[in-house]
């Protein structure tokens with residue numbers, strides 16, 4: 001399929017308003033999964049897809065009035081967030097943030113440390129030294145993807161938005177409606193899980 | 207004094223440069239003395255840099271086509287209403 005380059009968002013927005021198919025394909029490719037992450041994080045998996053569809057309709061409706069005060073994607077994700085939160089209110093539920101509530105737990109297993117806080121099982125040396133080297137190994141790549149997919153959805157969302165897409169923490173917190181300190185803890189947990197997955201693979205390659 | 211466990215908890219914030227000046231100093235002091243934590247902090251940095259090079263999940267072409275078609279139909283009905 002053909003995906004034109006929309007470096008200039010004004011062009012993209014105008015083409016969406018004009019109903020250009022390529023423009024719609026572009027935003028679906030670039031935004032849809034992120035929209036699902038937001039909806040899933042806030043309302044849970046069962047109605048995430050429904051909320052995203054609702055959000056798309058709002059996006060299309062509101063697009064002619066979009067004023068470019070933020071990036072289009074940020075604006076779209078805020079709409080998803082609002083749709084999701086409205087949905088929660090209607091069903092009088094609160095945000096299912098899962099383990100965001102037990103923030104006391106350490107990111108690494110307790111057994112890795114002695115009582116005095118020293119390493120009980122110290123990090124092992126890795127025989128790889130660059131992201132390129134890590135991702136050159138198909139095996140290790142699979143290990144990392146699997147580790148990411150097995151994270152709780154909120155951690156997966158924060159890790160993707162922050163580390164893969166480079167979104168600001170501030171924006172992530174606004175969209176997911178969580179505090180900066182919670183999001184930092186969750187991000188660190190997610191990263192620690194990936195670190196552990198790489199370490200485990202170094203110890204016992206599959 | 208920060209323990210190795212503290213270092214493991216603060217490694218992300220160190221990477222993101224969000225530690226307070228006091229914490230940053232204590233963090234560095236610990237690394238000067240602790241080989242294990244130096245190793246951990248460098249591996250954590252490598253982990254984060256690796257994640258940064260991964261392309262986020264995207265829908266596949268048939269899914270994109272289906273969703274885009276749906277959206278264009280919605281968009282058309284809205285224009286017709288105006």
Ligand SMILES: [Zn+2]
Pocket residue numbers: 209210211213236240241242243
């Ligand atoms: Zn240490």
